Amino acid sequence: MKINPSEIIQEMAETTSKLMKSYNTLSQIDEVEVGTTPKTLVYSEDKLKLYRYDRETPPTCKTPVLIVYALVNRYNMMDLQSDRSYIKNLLELGLDIYVIDWGYPSKADRYLSMDDYVNGYINNCVNHICSEHKIKNLNIMSVCQGGTLSTIYSSIYPNKVKNLITLVTPIDFSVNDGLLFRWSKDMDFDALVDNYDGLIPGEFLNTGFEMLKPMMKINKNSGLVNSLDDKDKLLNFLRMEKWIADSPDQAGECFRQFMKDLYQGNKLLKGKLVVGNHKVDLKNLTMPLLNIYATEDHLVPPSATIPLNDAVGSKDKELYKFQGGHIGVFVGGRSQKELAPAVFNWLKKRD
Amino acid sequence: MKNTKNLMDAMVESSSKAVNNWVETAQKAQKAALSGTSLEKNSELYKEWLNNQMSIFRNITLNDDDQKEGTHTAENANTNVEDFYKNWYNNQMAAFKQMTDFNQNLLNAWSNFGKPANEINANFSSINQAWTSIYENWMNTMNNTYNNLSNTMKGGLNKNVFEQMFQSQNVMLKMQEFYAPFQKAMQTGQFNMETFKKMMDPAEYKKNMENMFTSMMPQNNMKEFFEMYAKQMHTMFGNSQNLTNEFKESMDNMMKSFPQLFNADMGKMMNMYNQMSDNLQKTVAPFVKMMAPGKEKERIEASFETLDKIAIYHIKNAQLQYLMMTTGQKAVESTMEMVIEKFKNQTEITSFNKFFQEWVNLNEGAFIELFNSDDFSALKAEVTSLSLAIKKDLETQFESQMAVYPFVFKSDMNEIYQNIHDLKNKVKSLEAQLAAVKASTVELEEEEVTKKSTSRKK
Numbered sequence: 161m162k163i164n165p166s167e168i169i170q171e172m173a174e175t176t177s178k179l180m181k182s183y184n185t186l187s188q189i190d191e192v193e194v195g196t197t198p199k200t201l202v203y204s205e206d207k208l209k210l211y212r213y214d215r216e217t218p219p220t221c222k223t224p225v226l227i228v229y230a231l232v233n234r235y236n237m238m239d240l241q242s243d244r245s246y247i248k249n250l251l252e253l254g255l256d257i258y259v260i261d262w263g264y265p266s267k268a269d270r271y272l273s274m275d276d277y278v279n280g281y282i283n284n285c286v287n288h289i290c291s292e293h294k295i296k297n298l299n300i301m302s303v304c305q306g307g308t309l310s311t312i313y314s315s316i317y318p319n320k321v322k323n324l325i326t327l328v329t330p331i332d333f334s335v336n337d338g339l340l341f342r343w344s345k346d347m348d349f350d351a352l353v354d355n356y357d358g359l360i361p362g363e364f365l366n367t368g369f370e371m372l373k374p375m376m377k378i379n380k381n382s383g384l385v386n387s388l389d390d391k392d393k394l395l396n397f398l399r400m401e402k403w404i405a406d407s408p409d410q411a412g413e414c415f416r417q418f419m420k421d422l423y424q425g426n427k428l429l430k431g432k433l434v435v436g437n438h439k440v441d442l443k444n445l446t447m448p449l450l451n452i453y454a455t456e457d458h459l460v461p462p463s464a465t466i467p468l469n470d471a472v473g474s475k476d477k478e479l480y481k482f483q484g485g486h487i488g489v490f491v492g493g494r495s496q497k498e499l500a501p502a503v504f505n506w507l508k509k510r511d
Numbered sequence: 512m513k514n515t516k517n518l519m520d521a522m523v524e525s526s527s528k529a530v531n532n533w534v535e536t537a538q539k540a541q542k543a544a545l546s547g548t549s550l551e552k553n554s555e556l557y558k559e560w561l562n563n564q565m566s567i568f569r570n571i572t573l574n575d576d577d578q579k580e581g582t583h584t585a586e587n588a589n590t591n592v593e594d595f596y597k598n599w600y601n602n603q604m605a606a607f608k609q610m611t612d613f614n615q616n617l618l619n620a621w622s623n624f625g626k627p628a629n630e631i632n633a634n635f636s637s638i639n640q641a642w643t644s645i646y647e648n649w650m651n652t653m654n655n656t657y658n659n660l661s662n663t664m665k666g667g668l669n670k671n672v673f674e675q676m677f678q679s680q681n682v683m684l685k686m687q688e689f690y691a692p693f694q695k696a697m698q699t700g701q702f703n704m705e706t707f708k709k710m711m712d713p714a715e716y717k718k719n720m721e722n723m724f725t726s727m728m729p730q731n732n733m734k735e736f737f738e739m740y741a742k743q744m745h746t747m748f749g750n751s752q753n754l755t756n757e758f759k760e761s762m763d764n765m766m767k768s769f770p771q772l773f774n775a776d777m778g779k780m781m782n783m784y785n786q787m788s789d790n791l792q793k794t795v796a797p798f799v800k801m802m803a804p805g806k807e808k809e810r811i812e813a814s815f816e817t818l819d820k821i822a823i824y825h826i827k828n829a830q831l832q833y834l835m836m837t838t839g840q841k842a843v844e845s846t847m848e849m850v851i852e853k854f855k856n857q858t859e860i861t862s863f864n865k866f867f868q869e870w871v872n873l874n875e876g877a878f879i880e881l882f883n884s885d886d887f888s889a890l891k892a893e894v895t896s897l898s899l900a901i902k903k904d905l906e907t908q909f910e911s912q913m914a915v916y917p918f919v920f921k922s923d924m925n926e927i928y929q930n931i932h933d934l935k936n937k938v939k940s941l942e943a944q945l946a947a948v949k950a951s952t953v954e955l956e957e958e959e960v961t962k963k964s965t966s967r968k969k
């Protein structure tokens with residue numbers, strides 16, 4: 161690399177032009193939309209909304225699927241853009257899909273506990289769908305923290321769940337592989353919940369997530385400057401940014417129990433977890449299980465996910481290794497080509 | 512609505528034209544700076560640019576027939592648009608002026624940089640100054656312009672993305688500024704790790720770290736806090752100096768020791784604070800004892816407890832920042848070691864982007880290692896708890912101070928929330944029981960009907 165004045169000036173002029181172009185391009189783009197696959201509201205309770213995705217043809221898999229997403233971030237990660245939508249893909253393959261939208265907890269929801277979420281909300285949604293379809297049980301497809309809650313639910317109500325799919329779900333919290341698992345060992349969660357007045361800000365959690373890959377922000381933004389001519393790429397980037405920024409606050413009591421009993425106490429795997437009036441025993445989870453983990457997951461490392469299969473009472477259980485990261489499971493090209501068909505076939509076989 | 516829509520379309524179109532015009536002119540101005548004819552060229556370019564801008568704005572006014580119709584509904588929109596353009600126009604004018612001034616400054620700085628350096632170490636200071644001045648002028652121009660422009664951006668998300676992109680670009684350019692003199696030194700064959708350590712400006716590097724980790728590096732540093740604290744305490748005890756001499760003395764000592772304290776001796780800092788705090792307690796205790804028990808006394812005691820937490824928070828936070836800074840320092844040293852090694856092996860890094868990427872990768876590794884350490888994890892947890900405890904303390908004190916007024920406080924609301932939550936659960940439980948009773952009644956009735964119809968058939 162030789163230094164000379166004209167190159168430096170040229171470089172500055174180029175950077176000026178690139179940034180100006182980016183201003184120009186961004187100015188001409190309206191707010192991007194995410195989660196656009198059509199759906200209909202079928203049930204609501206407090207801030208929770210249960211949606212059913214619209215279908216033009218009858219489903220080829222008759223048992224409906226309830227998607228239980230994490231309380232952190234929003235379910236529309238699975239439906240970010242129409243050409244890379246995990247949900248749209250499964251819908252087209254023939255599933256009848258319901259999804260829980262947890263909404264945005266406010267201070268008034270600070271006392272919502274894990275009992276409310278598991279024995280209340282999830283159970284009520286399952287009852288509603290079963291009642292509408294006149295069936296005794298349904299399929300649950302659960303994601304990340306939603307997977308942990310669904311695993312707990314399926315252990316308490318095994319007769320209501322026909323098949324359970326868990327995606328990138330933390331179960332063994334004793335691991336030290338991920339930074340979140342490491343930091344949570346030292347954190348005083350009582351102080352955190354009490355001093356945040358019972359509502360953990362989504363921004364607080366996002367700051368923690370950003371620290372897991374400290375240079376990612378610099379990297380992605382520097383790269384973006386060079387690809388602003390590609391409008392589709394920019395729109396995809398904006399959709400992802402929108403999803404990242406859309407981070408609901410967390411109801412304090414549920415957060416407190418989740419962090420203390422699971423991240424710090426690892427009580428689910430130890431068989432010591434109590435949710436409401438129910439002691440949770442993973443051996444009671446006897447329905448077929450498909451446990452999907454991502455090899456490059458920096459949020460929920462494989463070591464936290466894999467032990468589920470050995471802990472449950474199911475005889476029909478499968479571990480699915482996905483080559484990619486936590487988010488790639490839902491938005492990557494491989495997810496659309498490989499994972500969605502694999503999930504559909506697994507369910508179809510057990511329908 | 513139609514009027515507003517047309518106006519918006521016109522705004523977008525003209526904004527696009529204006530930006531293109533600005534870019535083109537800026538590039539011409541920079542070329543002029545290179546050819547050494549910036550003064551006369553800038554004046555010409557400025558006139559050309561101004562005419563272009565004027566014609567763009569005039570064009571909107573003339574073409575927008577709907578605007579002339581002037582319905583009541585569009586009136587506000589029109590006023591807003593006019594204001595918008597006025598502001599935008601002023602911002603553009605200011606930005607161009609900054610750019611033309613900058614070109615001249617850049618030229619001056621460049622002439623310094625271009626002088627041959629016989630001995631890099633001896634001339635480093637002037638080279639570095641020249642570089643810093645080039646980049647700083649440029650970044651200042653850009654910062655001012657983009658701050659103004661981002662205010663006109665449609666939608667919150669786009670604005671955030673633009674700002675973040677600019678901030679990241681800023682980090683990249685700061686690294687370029689940081690790296691360029693070393694590169695220059697390499698070209699003269701007078702560069703090694705020793706020279707790098709002598710040349711490195713930790714204060715400049717710190718600024719970049721602060722850009723990268725804004726959430727963990729608050730701008731108000733400990734020195735500012737203690738200065739404010741000292742001022743408050745001096746005022747508080749201003750009328751009873753004889754009683755507070757001991758405390759004042761330790762405060763003064765602490766203030767004098769600041770430069771040394773910032774050499775990262777956290778233990779020393781903590782000891783010094785404890786000593787000062789003890790003295791404060793001794794000074795204040797007699798006054799507090801004399802006070803009758805009551806809300807006032809509780810408030811004073813609570814204030815001292817909070818001050819104590821604030822001081823400890825700042826010490827711990829300084830310690831956390833120190834860990835971050837030293838990690839950043841190690842990462843840049845590793846990067847330079849790698850660069851020097853490649854230079855020695857004649858596999859020179861051929862572009863700044865490659866250097867930047869190496870630096871980013873080494874930083875990522877170094878910070879993940881730090882974040883994964885027991886020390887960091889424990890300290891981060893402590894700092895988080897302390898900061899939130901302070902927030903809570905201040906809120907509690909606020910409630911205590913305002914208790915006589917007819918406000919509803921958070922603590923009152925919490926009781927209400929708790930009651931609402933419990934009542935909701937009771938209602939839901941009763942509803943479930945009722946539904947179960949209804950279902951079993953229906954089942955019983957159906958069974959009865961079936962029995963009756965079966966017996967009739969018999």
